[in-house]
Amino acid sequence: MPVRIPPLAISAFTATSAAGQGRDALVAALRERRSGLVPNDISSRPLPCWIGRVAGIEAMGVPGPLVPLDCRNNRLAWLGLNQDGFLGAARAAVARHGPARVALVLGTSTASIAATEEAYRRYDAATGFPPGLLEPLLHSPHSLGVFVQAVLGTAGPCVTVATACSSSAKVFAQAERLIRHGLADAAVVGGVDTLCDSVLFGFNSLELVSPEPCRPFDVRRRGISIGEAAGFAILERADAAPQAPRLIGWGESSDAHHMSSPHPDGLGARRSMEDALARAGLALREVDYVNLHGTATPKNDEVEAAVIARLFPATTRASSTKGWTGHTLGAAGILEAVIALLALEQGFVPGTLNCDELDPHCGPQLARDNEPLAVRFALSNSFGFGGNNCTLAFAATAVH
Amino acid sequence: MELDLNIAGIGIWGPGLAGWAAASPVLRGEVGTATDAATRPAPALLPPAERRRAPESVLIAVQAATEACAMAGVDPATLPAVFASAQGDVAITDYLCAVLATAPHELSPTKFHNSVHNAAVGYWTIAARCHEPSTALTAAADSAGAGLLEAAVQALDRGSPVLLAVHDCAARGPLAGIVAQTASLAVALVLAPAAAGLHGPRLRIRPAPAPLAAPPLPATLDALCPANPAAAALPLLAALAGARPARLTLPAAPGCLLELVLDA
Secondary structure, eight states: OOOOOOOEEEEEEEEEETTEESHHHHHHHHHHTOOOOEEOOOSSSOOOOEEEOOTTGGGOOOOGGGGGGOSHHHHHHHHHHTSTTHHHHHHHHHHHHOGGGEEEEEEOSSTTHHHHHHHHHTOBTTTBSOTTSOOGGGGSTTHHHHHHHHHHTOOSOEEEEOOGGGHHHHHHHHHHHHHHTTSOSEEEEEEEEOOOHHHHHHHHHTTOBOSSSOOTTBTTOOOBOEEOEEEEEEEEEGGGOTTSOEEEEEEEEEOOSOSSSOOTTOHHHHHHHHHHHHHHTOOGGGOOEEEOOOOOOHHHHHHHHHHHHHHSOTTSEEEOOHHHHOBOGGGHHHHHHHHHHHHHHHTEEOOOTTOOSBOTTOOTTBOOSOEEOOOOEEEEEEEETTTEEEEEEEEOGGGO | OOEEEEEEEEEEEETTEESHHHHHHHHTTSSOOOTTOOSSOOOTTSOHHHHHHSOHHHHHHHHHHHHHHHHHTOOGGGSOEEEEOSSSOHHHHHHHHHHHHHOGGGOOHHHHHHTSTTHHHHHHHHHHTOOSOEEEEEOGGGHHHHHHHHHHHHHHHHTSOEEEEEEEOOOOGGGGGTSOOOSOEEEEEEEEEGGGOOOSOEEEEEEOSSOOOOOOOOGGGTTTGGGOGGGGGHHHHHHHHTTOOEEEEEEEETTEEEEEEEOO
């Protein structure tokens, strides 16, 4: 098993999704059990389903020098960076540590593919891609990393993790290793994913999209509602921010089972949780809250529910928050890490929205309603296509 | 700060570079590339059905990765895997965007799940029955350096070998007018910390203040270098093929340069 790692301070964090722009809006939506899901009005052709759409992106711009990289994904990145004072905190961290000592590790699954989709819709055999969509980096899965690096001015390692729906959870693990092994003194981590035809029609082709708002862990669940989100966090050594919450562990694993279906016994999910606990030096009974992957596909929720029921004591609380935000794919890791951090900060466990009748695979850990709880230790699960799993472990400052 | 490793295994697949044995004399400049070389490998690790229908990115990455593991004498199931690619599989992206532009409801579910950037490493872990951590990265033109850095850090973190595969494919369709990739190439290394007890040339990686002039590659490879981002790894492979010490620089990101010190 992995050995314990020193905790890192999470000196700033933010998230923007259909459930709200910035932390206060997200907390309010969670507390009031107000879902951000709306009927799909974004795909290029009709597709009856519900989506977690961030309002106002169409009217936005990006900073002048970055106009060649203007696209929905980078606009959402810019919107997300401008919440909760994050942009200022990140630039201050770059100034404090020096640009070369700050790593930038971001996750995405869609990147700016929406721009490539548009270029194909408007493609002309005689003249090629239309003006405004000619920048090669706009058609790169690394477009998010390029954009955010230009905004923040970092000069350390800058890389995009693209492992589908575990992408922006794995960024915490990769950044932690870079800091502990001396490649960086701080890291900006995060992820951005945007609604586009690729994911809407793609998941629809796999018959994984629900015609109604997603209902995680409900016995009558019918699949996912796709959402979009941006989220960011700053990781530094613990002494840099004594009052900040902590990243205390991470676990990563591969199912080695199927490209788009989880291992039936949750083998990889279990391993990523156990490895995160080992690095955190935590016992199962110490875990107060688990933010589940909980996509509302029949298979994911069945497998994940069974693993949680087998592994954790009845006192651990567990929930999926995708009823608020939809499944934000490559941004789900950071968005749900932020929700876990808010649970630590705010002293409550968000329940599982839209879950009326629990799947019988669920154990007593599954929280349907919001519950007040002094959360000391929280986990967040993110599982992706290719059987790619990641679990993060967080602690309130005072307890670790 | 220095990352100290051994290169325990090497694999390669590209035009005229069908495996390490065939590629070594090309990289040494002793022979030219065979222009009629097969570019679509059939990696034995994949089940026969996957060998026939898997996307090119999966085939070339798995082929190079299999070869590197065999040279290192390690079971692929035991290695964490870091796959780095600038663009993933452009042919799949081209298919996806073309269908979405015309008949989005006809999208193939298999092509969709093959479109994720981690398709190659996903197929690899399934074929190798590998439950270890796996990841798929991109850093655009700097993907080779970013992948090398991540694999090296993971190897030292675990104290055991890690598989690195760097791969990119020729662009197809309208994207070929934008993405300047005209050849397909995959390179794989098994990187091991000294503690792992695997043999192979010693490689040290540290931050570099400024780029070093790279020794010229054989002229036969001139066309490949601008045609594929994975070719950024070829100067290291040329030094390995020549069994000669080398000091090279490789960018991991804009402003973030790595110095590679290879012992003979």
